[in-house]
Amino acid sequence: MIEHRPQRILLVDDDPNLRVVLAEQLRDDGYDVATARDGQEALRRLDAGWPDLILLDLMMPHIDGLALARRIKAEADLPIIVLSAIDTADSKARLLDEVAEDYVSKPYHYPELRARIQRVLRRLGDRIPRQSLVLGPNLTLNLHHRTVTVAGTDVQLTPTESRLLQTLAANLGEIVTTETLLARGWAETEEADPSYVWVSMRRLRQKVEVDPGKPVHLLTVRGVGYRLVANRDDA
DSSP, rough: OOOOOOOOOEESOOOOHHHHHHHHHHEEEEEEEESSHHHHHHHHHHHOOOSSSSEEEEOOOSSSSHHHHHHHHHOOOOOEEESOOOOOOOHHHHHHHHHSSEEEEEEHHHHHHHHHHHHHHOOOSOOOOSSOOOTTEEEEEEEGEEEEETTTTTEEEOOOHHHEEEEEEEETTTTTHHHHHHHHHHHHHHTHHHHHHHHHHHHHHHHOOOTTTSSSSSEEETEEEEEEOOOTTTT
């Protein structure tokens, strides 16, 4: 497993009182909660790492909730629960069809919201990014096609490399242990050992980094595992 950590929730809402109260309720239930007051702040937080779940208001300044949800879903299949005062059947149906796993009307009843959060999170395994995930000017992942684009050149991945990269991308910014990668890459292989991971990650770094000797995306956490990170200055 990934290191035992609380499940992470990003709460995006322009109401400061709601952010404080709801974040405290969620933390009391054991969640690791980050908050953002608008879409721009939410995108900055997402650059640093993906949460397990996003709670999203619709009516916000700068970038409204629907536009933000579309941008998020274009990059990663992160689960979104809409938390909004807009309570029309048409709005709910459209959002649930397009971008949201669930929809909770304001004013919310916390036990109901908690139950919906738990139900969505129980359905989660690895969240596999959608077809194109841009991690920097020189690296784009196309995991559904088992390719990466590095400095404009398409590079084919082996099935094992693709599984490893999917696991890392599903936990962007987080440490993934060597044991987890071994289980994902060689689940049906008897007597697999950590050296399989070390060799494959070295080969994968040769494929995804412009300068494998100075990696900026696929990072080793010595003695623990690996992290995949976005880097806007990867040239």
